[in-house]
Amino acid sequence: MAQLKLSNLAKHFGAAVAVEHVDLEVRDGELVALLGPSGCGKTTTLRMVAGFVEPTAGQILIGGKDVTHAPPYARDTGMVFQSYALFPHMSVAQNVAFGLEMRRMGRAEREQGVLEALKLVKLDHLAERLPRELSGGQQQRVALARALAVNPSVFLLDEPLSNLDAKLRSEVRLQIRSLQQRLGLTTLIVTHDQEEALTMADRLVVMDRGKVLQVGTAEELYERPANAFVAGFVGRCNLISGFVDPGGVFRTDWGGEFAVPQESAPGKAIFALRPERVALRPGTGHGIPGRISAITYLGSLSEYHVDVSGNSFLVSMPPPPNDSPLRCLKIGDQVSLTWDVAAVRLLPFEPSSNQGEEP
Numbered sequence: 079m080a081q082l083k084l085s086n087l088a089k090h091f092g093a094a095v096a097v098e099h100v101d102l103e104v105r106d107g108e109l110v111a112l113l114g115p116s117g118c119g120k121t122t123t124l125r126m127v128a129g130f131v132e133p134t135a136g137q138i139l140i141g142g143k144d145v146t147h148a149p150p151y152a153r154d155t156g157m158v159f160q161s162y163a164l165f166p167h168m169s170v171a172q173n174v175a176f177g178l179e180m181r182r183m184g185r186a187e188r189e190q191g192v193l194e195a196l197k198l199v200k201l202d203h204l205a206e207r208l209p210r211e212l213s214g215g216q217q218q219r220v221a222l223a224r225a226l227a228v229n230p231s232v233f234l235l236d237e238p239l240s241n242l243d244a245k246l247r248s249e250v251r252l253q254i255r256s257l258q259q260r261l262g263l264t265t266l267i268v269t270h271d272q273e274e275a276l277t278m279a280d281r282l283v284v285m286d287r288g289k290v291l292q293v294g295t296a297e298e299l300y301e302r303p304a305n306a307f308v309a310g311f312v313g314r315c316n317l318i319s320g321f322v323d324p325g326g327v328f329r330t331d332w333g334g335e336f337a338v339p340q341e342s343a344p345g346k347a348i349f350a351l352r353p354e355r356v357a358l359r360p361g362t363g364h365g366i367p368g369r370i371s372a373i374t375y376l377g378s379l380s381e382y383h384v385d386v387s388g389n390s391f392l393v394s395m396p397p398p399p400n401d402s403p404l405r406c407l408k409i410g411d412q413v414s415l416t417w418d419v420a421a422v423r424l425l426p427f428e429p430s431s432n433q434g435e436e437p
């Protein structure tokens with residue numbers, strides 16, 4: 079069993095808290111993505127798992143073994159770094175051999191390991207090249223081979239696609255995922271790109287300001303976000319702060335009144351509604367009145383930005399057919415917005431990352 083378990087993991091740099099109270103389990107063969115904005119502690123978490131950063135508190139278990147204070151080479155992890163960090167003066171083969179040398183492996187065994195790892199990423203024919211003689215995508219695959227060569231129990235990837243263009247990115251993304259599934263690698267990948275996380279991961283971890291806000295499948299995070307930060311970070315969401323009155327009325331801070339489920343608990347809250355759950359009709363009198371401020375055509379989707387009493391509401395839908403009255407809508411037109419009350423989620427007013435600074 080090669081599962082990874084983090085318990086109450088923390089890292090402070092002097093007075094600055096980079097990571098705090100991180101509890102996380104990555105199951106055997108599972109790919110989990112750490113997702114969050116720049117500076118939220120993703121790299122620090124991964125480096126603690128790899129052994130390059132000493133935790134301030136907490137515990138790291140790999141396959142049930144406590145490795146919290148073990149050196150990197152004794153952890154059975156393979157890591158791909160944020161800027162893939164190949165050694166420029168070493169050939170592809172020497173780069174891939176690096177981790178094996180660190181583990182004091184004999185020459186014949188090492189050469190075999192290098193060849194196997196390069197075959198995995200289909201680069202065995204370029205073993206003698208230098209990194210600068212490779213394309214970006216090929217360099218990326220050398221970095222993957224270097225991490226895989228040590229036959230890790232836990233595979234760690236820090237934004238492995240960040241230096242690739244959009245097309246190469248989706249290609250390498252698929253390669254990593256199929257390699258990971260074929261080898262059954264327990265994998266923790268860092269990204270700040272939600273699309274990358276949604277397409278690759280079995281489960282996602284949303285972090286903000288050093289803390290884990292929510293862990294779940296893409297669908298769980300999208301359909302049942304724990305707070306406004308997660309709702310806004312995984313997919314797009316209309317988020318409006320206000321107050322729930324008894325009887326299913328939500329009063330926005332700017333005086334609007336929206337229907338919410340009858341049984342909603344009264345009090346301050348954030349009204350959350352996905353843009354594809356809002357219906358839009360030309361003219362007034364059929365729902366919440368607004369005015370179109372922008373229309374974006376995205377191929378498979380059209381997005382309408384609707385100004386409602388000075389607040390922007392996002393509505394998305396497949397492009398309307400040619401004979402639809404929506405087809406003629408233009409900026410400045412009056413429209414009405416409606417939605418099914420069941421599509422509304424009321425989220426806690428304070429994002430959980432601001433709550434409880436317990437010691």
Ligand SMILES: Nc1ncnc2c1ncn2[C@@H]1O[C@H](COP(=O)(O)OP(=O)(O)OP(=O)(O)O)[C@@H](O)[C@H]1O
Binds near residue numbers: 091095116118121
């Ligand atoms: N060696 C260090 N000394 C002091 N502070 C550090 C150190 N390394 C990281 N930090 C701080 O810890 C916080 C988390 O950094 P980290 O690199 O983990 O973020 P990240 O989520 O990986 O961000 P990005 O998406 O930009 O890579 C940041 O505020 C950063 O400035």
Ligand SMILES: [Mg+2]
Binds near residue numbers: 121
């Ligand atoms: Mg980082």
